[in-house]
Amino acid sequence: MQSLHPNSGSMRWPIFAGVMGLTVSLATLVSCNRHDEVPPTPEASMPTESAYSRAAQLEQQLKELGAQQTDRGLVIVLTDLSIAPGQAHLELGSNAQVDSVAGLLGERSELQVRVVGYTDSRGSMAVNQRLSLRRAQAIRDALTAPPFNIDAQRVSVDGKGEAEPIAGNDTAEGREKNRRVELFVTDSTGRFSPSSQSDAT
Numbered sequence: 001m002q003s004l005h006p007n008s009g010s011m012r013w014p015i016f017a018g019v020m021g022l023t024v025s026l027a028t029l030v031s032c033n034r035h036d037e038v039p040p041t042p043e044a045s046m047p048t049e050s051a052y053s054r055a056a057q058l059e060q061q062l063k064e065l066g067a068q069q070t071d072r073g074l075v076i077v078l079t080d081l082s083i084a085p086g087q088a089h090l091e092l093g094s095n096a097q098v099d100s101v102a103g104l105l106g107e108r109s110e111l112q113v114r115v116v117g118y119t120d121s122r123g124s125m126a127v128n129q130r131l132s133l134r135r136a137q138a139i140r141d142a143l144t145a146p147p148f149n150i151d152a153q154r155v156s157v158d159g160k161g162e163a164e165p166i167a168g169n170d171t172a173e174g175r176e177k178n179r180r181v182e183l184f185v186t187d188s189t190g191r192f193s194p195s196s197q198s199d200a201t
Contacts (some may be wrong), residue, residue, distance in 0.1 A: 028052045061104055065097065067185065074185040076101065078139070083179040088134035090142075090181075097137065099172045101183060102148035105155075114184040120175035121162045133159025139181050161201065 078097050081090060105111055115179040117135035119128040136157040144152045167174035 006042075011099070056084075058108065061100075062185070065100055070184075075184040076185065078181045078183065080190045081181060083135065083176075084183075085120065085175070085179070086131065087180070088131055088138060090135065094170040098142055102143050102150060105143070105150050106148065110187055112186050113143070113187060114158065114186065116158045116160055116180055116182045116184065118164065118180050118182070119162050120159050120178045121165070122175065129159050129161035131159070132161050133157065135159070135179075135181055139183070150185055153199045 062074060062076075066078050066079070068077050076097070078095075080095065080097055083090065101113065105113060115136040117132035117137075117139075119132045119135075122127075123131070136159055140152070140155045140157050142148070143150045143155050161168075162178070165174075166179045166180070167177040169175050169178060
């Protein structure tokens, strides 16, 4: 793994800048909310070595989950879900990805997740939209129920139906890929990197 130290000249993993932006922004927000203090100077807002260490740890956790940077936040595709056509019930069992996401949310109270369900193109658009939403709700229910008990206010859901396919719907393999659930990880403002101008919607 390439160096993440602030003085390193090597290229960092793309989400590291977002991680550090989140770290600095949260520290600045806390300071500005104190009415008896002036906003911190840029030098005072610079992350400490411990902040870099925490950011590097978060980067590694997200990398292990397969997170990819998008304009809506960091997306994690639940690749090890097997979703039958026309079904919303998900056999999660001891799903490693769901377990890891729940663990990350448990450790990082500043993070939120938006669960988005999708379908293949078979069936009507109205039916597929409802089906995709139910799939997202199944993941949310798993995250907010024991043993994870993630605060439900930190987990929102959406259903995109057959929109935004990632493969062709003309083969069984492609349709299986399109029947999926994605998790968009953001900070409490709805963005992963507060410096980003794109809303996490």
